[in-house]
Amino acid sequence: MIRLRRKIDKYLIDWKNSINKMPFIIKGARQIGKTEAIENFANNNYKNIVEINFTLL
Secondary structure, three states: OOOOOOHHHHHHHHHHHOOOOOOOOOOOOOOOOHHHHHHHHHHHHOOOOOOOOOOOO
16 A cells, blocks of 8 residues: 655654654644554554554543
8 A cells, every 4th residue: 555655754763863862742633644654654663562542532
């Protein structure tokens, strides 16, 4: 499946390569691909993944 590149992809790579890492908090409108972008980044860059979703219902 083809995936569209988004601005967040560059931000995630820059965050991964930074020396002094701070928490990376992703906020934004619903259903624009935040979760998909983060899952794609994690699967391509890390062996193990822990997902914590603070979604309020």
